[in-house]
Amino acid sequence: MRCEQAAIGVWVRGAAAACAAAALVALPSRAAAADAPAAPKPAVTVIKAARLIDGISDQVKTGMAVLVEGNRIKAVGAAATIAAQAPAGARVIDLGGSTLLPGLIDAHTHILLQGDVTPADYDEQLLKESIPYRAIRATAAARAALMHGFTTLRDLETEGAMYADVDVKTAIERGVVPGPRLFVATRALAPTGMYPLLGYSWELRMPEGVQIVDGAEAVRKAVREQVKYGTDWIKFYCDRKYHLGPDGRLRSWVDFSDEEMRALVEEAHRLGRKVAAHTIGWDGIDAALRAGVDTIEHGDGLTDDLIDRAVKQRVFWCPTIYVGAYVAEGRGGIWPRMVEMERVAFGKAVGKGMQIAFGTDAGGFPWSENEAKEFAYMVRYGMTPMAAIRSATSVAARLLDQADGLGAIAPGHLADLAAVAGDPLADVTELERVTFVMKDGLVWKGNGARPCG
Numbered sequence: 307m308r309c310e311q312a313a314i315g316v317w318v319r320g321a322a323a324a325c326a327a328a329a330l331v332a333l334p335s336r337a338a339a340a341d342a343p344a345a346p347k348p349a350v351t352v353i354k355a356a357r358l359i360d361g362i363s364d365q366v367k368t369g370m371a372v373l374v375e376g377n378r379i380k381a382v383g384a385a386a387t388i389a390a391q392a393p394a395g396a397r398v399i400d401l402g403g404s405t406l407l408p409g410l411i412d413a414h415t416h417i418l419l420q421g422d423v424t425p426a427d428y429d430e431q432l433l434k435e436s437i438p439y440r441a442i443r444a445t446a447a448a449r450a451a452l453m454h455g456f457t458t459l460r461d462l463e464t465e466g467a468m469y470a471d472v473d474v475k476t477a478i479e480r481g482v483v484p485g486p487r488l489f490v491a492t493r494a495l496a497p498t499g500m501y502p503l504l505g506y507s508w509e510l511r512m513p514e515g516v517q518i519v520d521g522a523e524a525v526r527k528a529v530r531e532q533v534k535y536g537t538d539w540i541k542f543y544c545d546r547k548y549h550l551g552p553d554g555r556l557r558s559w560v561d562f563s564d565e566e567m568r569a570l571v572e573e574a575h576r577l578g579r580k581v582a583a584h585t586i587g588w589d590g591i592d593a594a595l596r597a598g599v600d601t602i603e604h605g606d607g608l609t610d611d612l613i614d615r616a617v618k619q620r621v622f623w624c625p626t627i628y629v630g631a632y633v634a635e636g637r638g639g640i641w642p643r644m645v646e647m648e649r650v651a652f653g654k655a656v657g658k659g660m661q662i663a664f665g666t667d668a669g670g671f672p673w674s675e676n677e678a679k680e681f682a683y684m685v686r687y688g689m690t691p692m693a694a695i696r697s698a699t700s701v702a703a704r705l706l707d708q709a710d711g712l713g714a715i716a717p718g719h720l721a722d723l724a725a726v727a728g729d730p731l732a733d734v735t736e737l738e739r740v741t742f743v744m745k746d747g748l749v750w751k752g753n754g755a756r757p758c759g
Contacts, residue, residue, distance in 0.1 A: 348376030361699030409457030409722030411702035416669025423636035448485030455724035455740035463494035522569035545590025556607030558587020567597035624665030664698035
């Protein structure tokens with residue numbers, strides 16, 4: 307017993323001595339912390355332009371300036387007022403006669419795909435390019451999008467490259483590579499036999515362009531897995547086999563059962579993820595709306611009744627017009643007819659007030675193309691230039707649930723800005739010639755741009 311008491315006494319004395327020593331060591335650390343220099347103040351920049359489109363209002367404002375502090379917009383107002391608010395030494399960027407806009411948002415891209423007019427184009431990439439190589443190419447695609455003024459992308463699946471989009475997103479966020487901020491959908495979902503690669507010998511184990519799932523419980527598990535590995539959105543392929551029905555509608559074969567789709571949407575929403583449905587024909591769109599999806603992708607077969615349901619359910623539509631026109635001739639069959647059907651659907655959707663967000667399916671056409679070509683199609687099909695700009699700013703921000711920080715030039719929003727030399731309301735193709743890009747308060751193109759390549 308005495309030995310135990312003695313041992314305890316030694317332990318207590320030793321512990322007390324250790325605590326005292328730790329306190330003595332800690333005291334200089336606190337003093338050093340108190341004497342440490344204050345964190346540097348965030349950089350302040352004033353940006354002036356002849357015209358300002360804020361992404362929300364119908365009005366173009368003139369004689370305005372934007373005050374950026376760090377990565378946020380601090381104030382927007384008359385140039386003289388902003389100049390008076392700016393601290394001494396603030397950087398001033400004068401864009402002269404340009405039009406300043408919010409950074410653009412493309413709500414449907416594939417940075418890990420480099421064009422797939424034909425099945426052979428698609429298969430070549432999955433069969434002959436490693437995932438690391440495709441990820442390297444994806445960084446070049448991301449940089450191209452940023453240089454075109456797109457500061458945010460919703461990237462809707464990797465086409466067989468597993469979770470490489472999460473890695474590219476992380477690399478951009480950490481400053482390893484330049485690019486837009488990404489909202490990613492990772493692998494996407496489709497049932498057995500309903501997504502490429504198809505048509506190969508049964509003796510061969512071929513790569514899959516999506517995560518294959520069958521049955522409601524497998525669907526739920528796949529949603530959980532994708533969330534575990536970093537997906538922001540859940541995407542699924544709702545239909546295929548597009549054809550003209552006897553009723554004149556663009557019909558399709560639906561991929562999943564209603565039970566599977568309900569399970570998918572329920573599980574995604576339960577885990578805080580929204581759902582994008584690739585669906586082109588009437589039957590697929592009908593099924594997707596029944597399941598409660600958040601966005602319709604492509605949607606060539608939209609009709610009055612489907613548009614009315616989508617409006618009532620507050621579902622967004624990403625028409626991806628340019629990619630349809632780009633691939634139609636190469637794919638042949640019904641694809642050229644689908645271009646005209648989407649034109650009609652688009653005009654009806656605009657008239658009925660459907661929420662239309664800008665999305666291009668870039669990657670379905672090569673990244674050497676400028677995805678801003680979508681704007682001209684939207685205007686040609688019935689949108690005003692200002693509405694088309696809003697589709698790629700405030701409307702797309704609402705789709706992403708990011709309206710408090712993206713899609714507008716407003717105090718408190720992230721400092722994501724783009725500029726063009728002319729007036730995009732007079733000529734919407736000006737948006738294909740972006741001259742200035744700021745993302746997160748850093749200039750990536752134009753006046754004062756940092757090295758980007």
